[in-house]
Amino acid sequence: xxxxxxxxxxxxxxxxxxxPEVNALQLAIRKQxxxxxxxAEEMGYSSDNCAYVKADAGFTFGEGAPGVGKIPxxxxxxxxxxxxxxxxxxxxxxxxxxxxxxxxxDVPFVRGDRPTDGDVRYVVAQLKKLISDxxxxxxxxxxxxxxxxICRLSAKAEDGWQRCKDLCKxxxxxxxxxxxxxxxxxxxxxxxxxxxxxxxxxxxxxxxxGLVKDKKGPIPQEKFRMVVEGPPPYPFYRQFRDLFASWGxxxxxxxxxxxxGIWEFGxxxxxxxxxxxxxxxxxxxxxxxxxxxxxxxxxxxxVEDWKADALVIHSVKSCRLFSAGQGDMxxxxxxxxxxxxxxxxxxxEDPRYYAQAMMKNRIDAFFESLEHRRLMRRA
Amino acid sequence: MExxxxxxxxxxxxxxxxxxxLKRSDAPAFGCFPVYSPFELYRAAGxxxxxxxxxxxTVDIVHADARFQSFVCSIAKSSLELGLQKRLxxxxxxxxxxxxxxxxxxxxxxxxxxxxxxxxxxxxxxxAPGPEIEDYLVSEFRRVMAGLEQRLGRRVExxxxxxxxxxxxxxxxxxxxxxxxxxxxxxxxxxxxxxxLVRCGTLxxxxxxxxxxxxxxxxxxxxKARRMDRVKVVVEGAFCELPPQGLIETLEGAGCYxxxxxxxxxxxxxxxxxxxxxxxxxxxxxxWLERGRATSTRYNPDKPRHKDLVRRVRxxxxxxxxxxxxxxxxxxxxxxxxxxxxxxxxxIPHLLVEFEEKMWTFERxxxxxxxxxxxxxxDVRMGIGMGGTGWGTHSGTWTSGDTGWRNTELQCTRxxxxxCRTGTTGSPRRRRAAPRPPTS
Ligand code: SF4
Ligand code: SF4
Numbered sequence: 080x081x082x083x084x085x086x087x088x089x090x091x092x093x094x095x096x097x098x099p100e101v102n103a104l105q106l107a108i109r110k111q112x113x114x115x116x117x118x119a120e121e122m123g124y125s126s127d128n129c130a131y132v133k134a135d136a137g138f139t140f141g142e143g144a145p146g147v148g149k150i151p152x153x154x155x156x157x158x159x160x161x162x163x164x165x166x167x168x169x170x171x172x173x174x175x176x177x178x179x180x181x182x183x184x185d186v187p188f189v190r191g192d193r194p195t196d197g198d199v200r201y202v203v204a205q206l207k208k209l210i211s212d213x214x215x216x217x218x219x220x221x222x223x224x225x226x227x228x229i230c231r232l233s234a235k236a237e238d239g240w241q242r243c244k245d246l247c248k249x250x251x252x253x254x255x256x257x258x259x260x261x262x263x264x265x266x267x268x269x270x271x272x273x274x275x276x277x278x279x280x281x282x283x284x285x286x287x288x289g290l291v292k293d294k295k296g297p298i299p300q301e302k303f304r305m306v307v308e309g310p311p312p313y314p315f316y317r318q319f320r321d322l323f324a325s326w327g328x329x330x331x332x333x334x335x336x337x338x339x340g341i342w343e344f345g346x347x348x349x350x351x352x353x354x355x356x357x358x359x360x361x362x363x364x365x366x367x368x369x370x371x372x373x374x375x376x377x378x379x380x381x382v383e384d385w386k387a388d389a390l391v392i393h394s395v396k397s398c399r400l401f402s403a404g405q406g407d408m409x410x411x412x413x414x415x416x417x418x419x420x421x422x423x424x425x426x427x428e429d430p431r432y433y434a435q436a437m438m439k440n441r442i443d444a445f446f447e448s449l450e451h452r453r454l455m456r457r458a
Numbered sequence: 459m460e461x462x463x464x465x466x467x468x469x470x471x472x473x474x475x476x477x478x479x480l481k482r483s484d485a486p487a488f489g490c491f492p493v494y495s496p497f498e499l500y501r502a503a504g505x506x507x508x509x510x511x512x513x514x515x516t517v518d519i520v521h522a523d524a525r526f527q528s529f530v531c532s533i534a535k536s537s538l539e540l541g542l543q544k545r546l547x548x549x550x551x552x553x554x555x556x557x558x559x560x561x562x563x564x565x566x567x568x569x570x571x572x573x574x575x576x577x578x579x580x581x582x583x584x585x586a587p588g589p590e591i592e593d594y595l596v597s598e599f600r601r602v603m604a605g606l607e608q609r610l611g612r613r614v615e616x617x618x619x620x621x622x623x624x625x626x627x628x629x630x631x632x633x634x635x636x637x638x639x640x641x642x643x644x645x646x647x648x649x650x651x652x653x654x655l656v657r658c659g660t661l662x663x664x665x666x667x668x669x670x671x672x673x674x675x676x677x678x679x680x681x682k683a684r685r686m687d688r689v690k691v692v693v694e695g696a697f698c699e700l701p702p703q704g705l706i707e708t709l710e711g712a713g714c715y716x717x718x719x720x721x722x723x724x725x726x727x728x729x730x731x732x733x734x735x736x737x738x739x740x741x742x743x744x745x746w747l748e749r750g751r752a753t754s755t756r757y758n759p760d761k762p763r764h765k766d767l768v769r770r771v772r773x774x775x776x777x778x779x780x781x782x783x784x785x786x787x788x789x790x791x792x793x794x795x796x797x798x799x800x801x802x803x804x805x806i807p808h809l810l811v812e813f814e815e816k817m818w819t820f821e822r823x824x825x826x827x828x829x830x831x832x833x834x835x836x837d838v839r840m841g842i843g844m845g846g847t848g849w850g851t852h853s854g855t856w857t858s859g860d861t862g863w864r865n866t867e868l869q870c871t872r873x874x875x876x877x878c879r880t881g882t883t884g885s886p887r888r889r890r891a892a893p894r895p896p897t898s
Contacts, residue, residue: 123798125783125791127529132792164558167584167757168792175796183757187581187594188556190601197597201583204590370579371566396529399559399788403534407525407567424527 080157081166082268083339084361085184087233087348088206089157090272091226092213097150099169101269102138103131107313107428111144116429129397130428132169140176152177155216157209159184162367163400182212186361189369194362202358223353229272230348230356237342239280240267244343246287247331248385250304251296253287256385257307257330258320259297268339302327303449306381308334308374308408309393309401314430322439323391326446330391332381334374335401337366341377371404375411382418389419389449395427419452421445460681464674465651468658471670475516476540479508479661480548489552490660491537491561492698493755494582494724496599496742497626498732501664502618503606505550509660509725512536512699515816517543525567526560531786532815533699534560541572551576551609553602556584557698557755558789576609578602584757587747595743603739620738625664627731632671633659634726637718639675641774644690644715645683650707656722657700686715689831690776693719694767694797697753699784701813708820709780709811713831717774723753754789763793764800771806777834779808780827784815807834 080089082098089096106112115137116130122140124133143149156174158181160166167183174181184205187198210221243263247256254260263283270276290296305323307330312319323330332343340346346364349356362368366377378390390412394402405422413420423441426432471478479487488500489510497507512533521542522535540546552575554565562579569577580598583591603614633656640647655674659667693709697720709716732745750756752766771779779801783790794810801808809830811823 123795125794127786128788128791162559162562164556164562164755165788165792168789171757172792172795175799181759183585183759185584185591185757187583187598188562188579190579190581195597195601197594197601201590201594201597205585371563372569375570394527396527399530399563402527403530403560404526404563404567406523406527407570410524411570 081159081161083365083367084161085157085159085206085209085357086268087226087229087272087353087357088209089213090229091222092217092219094155094213094217096269097153098269099135099139099173100131102150103134103428104313106134106138106144106147107430108316109147110314110430111147112314112428113430115141115144127396129165129169129399130426131397132165132172134428135169136172136176139173153179155179155212156181157184158182159186159361161186161361161365162188162369163398165400180212182209184209184361186368189363189373194359198362199355199358202362203354206354206358226353227350230353231350232274232277233272234347234350236267236271236276236280237340237347239277239284240342241345242284243280243287244332244336246284246291249291250386251294251301252304252329252331253290253296255297255320255330256336257333258311258316260330260333260336261311264336264339267342271339296329298324298327298329300327301329303389303446304329304331304385304387305389305391306330306332306334306378306385306387307391307393308378309405310335310395310398310427311393312395312425312433313427315425315433315435318435319438322442326442328389328446331385331387334366334377334381337377340365344380367400371408375408378408378412379416382412382416387418389421389445391445392420392422394422394424396424396432397426397428419445419449462651462674462677464670464677465654467670468654468674471658471661472654474661476508476510476545476549476661479506480546482506485663486550487548488550488576489546490724491552491554491564492533492722492724493555493557493753494727494746494750495553495555495580496602496746497725498619498622498738498742499599499602499614500553500606501622501625503603503610503614504612505606506663509722510537510540510546510552511660512815513540514700514702515818517545525571526564529786530560531699531784533784534564536815538564538567538571541568546572546575549575551578553578553580555579555755556581558787560788576605578605582746582756586758586760587744592740592743592747595746596740599739599743616738619742620734623732623738623742624734627734628668629659629664629671630726630728631731632668632675636671636675636678637726639678641717643683643685644688644717645685646681647678649710649716649719650703653703653706653721656726659725660722687835688713688715689778689834690715690717690774691778691780692717692767692771692774692776693721693780693782695754695781695783695787695790695794696721696813697723697751697755697790699787699815701782701784702815702817704818704820705811705813705823708824709827712824712827713835714780714827716780717776718770720751720753723751727751754793764796767797768800768804768806771804777807777838778830779806781808781810783810783812785812 080096086096112134116133118137118141119133138144139150156170156179158170214221246253266276266279305328341364392405394405409420409422412418485506487508488505490507491510500507513536517539519535519539522539526535552568554561565579585591607614691714693716728745728749730749733741735741752761752763781794
């Protein structure tokens with residue numbers, strides 16, 4: 080299944096979820112993605128297809144990867160896509176190649192200010208079908224109280240997430256809300272609905288509160304506060320991070336960290352209405368199922384409430400959900416709102432698209448000009 | 459082959475582009491991005507649905523490159539460019555659908571850049587037909603109607619939707635008849651003719667389109683035609699962005715009879731008429747679910763696309779599949795993996811021909827397709843049958859764009875398994891795909 084939504088239902092049946100996109104990012108960060116991508120391209124995937132899919136296809140339909148092993152054959156494939164159309168293909172391929180039944184959850188993209196009643200009814204009906212598929216698979220009867228309890232645990236972890244993100248309104252921010260928030264995405268997306276996730280965020284909140292008190296951040300001196308849009312280049316995660324750190328630039332908010340749910344504006348899973356709140360979260364309370372213009376609003380709020388100096392857009396070729404139209408986003412922020420905006424390009428999975436020297440030049444030039452502007456203002 | 463006045467008329471409509479539709483006084487134009495759109499709803503609102511299907515090679519991309527990166531398909535960029543160059547002035551609105559991530563984000567970019575247009579986005583469901591999905595789709599169509607009512611300040615009546623269904627059933631039925639005629643006697647109606655005949659319907663009211671199709675049907679039926687030594691192929695993958703006319707002529711010139719294709723798939727969506735019973739909005743929704751095409755932008759486990767492709771190949775007696783995705787078209791490129799696997803299982807030869815709407819040289823494609831065709835014809839002569847797997851891929855074009863992507867387009871272009879059999883890279887005998895005596 081896809082991390083970030085409706086995992087609560089599978090947990091209520093003690094089903095152990097596995098997340099193909101988490102495989103993909105793990106492989107990239109371990110620098111193991113390229114041979115798998117090439118293997119997938121031999122199978123017929125195009126060089127223009129999303130490399131997350133290709134790395135996972137090379138891994139899952141092939142022999143796994145050295146030192147990582149192989150993913151055991153799943154009993155059920157749940158395509159709980161929101162927003163991204165590529166997932167439909169990806170999970171269809173998984174079902175076809177692995178010969179495993181597929182449950183498709185079709186979540187209508189948000190077209191207006193909020194989902195329609197028809198959308199909510201449609202999603203709830205599909206969640207009920209998922210529940211019956213899980214009952215058949217596990218031979219267990221669905222227990223609504225169990226689901227309520229899981230939703231309660233989810234909500235507690237979501238509280239912790241919001242608190243961590245809120246603490247970044249402080250100067251200096253206690254964590255980098257892009258690079259470190261990506262680490263927090265593990266527990267919030269993969270462990271949500273468990274006590275482990277709750278405990279994790281209790282510890283994290285305590286640590287960050289301490290840092291705020293001591294006026295400490297992830298780097299010695301916070302000089303620039305930025306909002307980052309788009310996924311990171313996982314194969315060059317460290318190098319990419321260092322390019323910003325060397326300028327004293329800290330992310331105070333990021334959109335990518337909200338792909339599995341936007342918790343910082345207050346939405347929570349509701350133990351009283353578990354199914355409806357799960358449907359609501361899939362439909363509305365995550366970045367992917369909202370329009371590009373809603374994303375502009377989200378970023379604008381980030382820039383204003385988190386007092387950012389700049390917007391950095393990392394445009395990745397693989398992920399069109401994110402990248403298609405980011406030129407328009409740059410135009411909106413830079414020209415209409417006057418927010419200094421940098422757009423750089425590479426990929427989140429395919430190392431062939433990352434050019435360190437070019438990346439460094441672009442980032443250096445951008446922060447140099449920000450610094451210059453700041454000096455001029457002071458003068 | 460004699461020229462057809464109806465085809466000439468269709469070509470003239472296409473040559474004039476969107477401009478005449480934007481100037482019509484009877485019904486304001488409403489742009490529909492591919493693939494399928496419920497045209498009847500806009501028609502019932504007194505509008506003229508027209509296809510916003512890119513610009514072919516007719517515009518230079520000046521502004522759209524700053525909005526969309528180099529790895530975005532041509533149709534998305536050129537459609538936006540038309541707007542940014544103010545060539546869509548007069549368009550009442552524009553509708554996009556849940557076909558891919560580009561189209562979805564394009565809807566947002568349109569909304570921001572053209573605030574006076576009525577921008578609609580329809581989520582067409584991705585699942586097997588059933589009561590819940592049908593209710594959802596009805597609610598979605600009703601939402602669209604309510605949006606139009608609000609915009610235009612008038613009611614969109616169910617009865618008018620029913621009338622529009624009747625109107626559109628006519629050209630759709632005629633297109634099905636022409637397709638059937640071509641499949642049976644491809645020598646009687648060439649694809650270079652059928653393509654403009656179908657495509658011109660994206661710019662015309664349904665009755666005007668039907669008149670042209672009707673005339674064409676009469677002309678074709680009266681024609682004397684001679685079967686040539688060509689290979690029957692099914693074309694799949696060009697359901698959204700359209701290939702240039704020259705590419706279709708190239709395929710035919712290289713020795714193919716196209717017996718089925720998915721050009722303008724959304725305008726020929728249904729396998730039968732849409733039923734004209736009571737509750738027309740529900741009829742339309744149900745028809746979409748149950749009588750729609752198996753195409754890459756729709757997930758329907760009841761009608762797997764790769765199985766449907768094989769069925770069409772068999773039904774039409776085709777010898778091969780030309781898989782023709784638009785450059786950067788994610789849904790098509792992903793499906794290629796599954797199609798290829800299935801075709802190889804079924805021993806159906808196939809060739810990948812990537813295209814872009816704005817491509818204008820076809821030499822390389824011609825060479826590839828000729829080689830492919832000749833080898834198939836050779837097999838037929840030698841009685842080898844339809845065996846053979848794994849023709850290599852061919853990429854028609856590559857544009858690296860200007861935002862710094864490196865060209866990693868390195869698809870192999872050589873026939874693989876086939877080479878082993880013949881001991882050459884391709885056909886043992888090169889021939890021109892010129893008229894030849896009929897094969898028996
Ligand atoms: S396109 Fe983006 S969201 Fe979709 S599967 Fe690829 S990386 Fe994930
Ligand atoms: S050509 Fe393909 S990728 Fe482009 S808009 Fe159409 S469906 Fe989407």
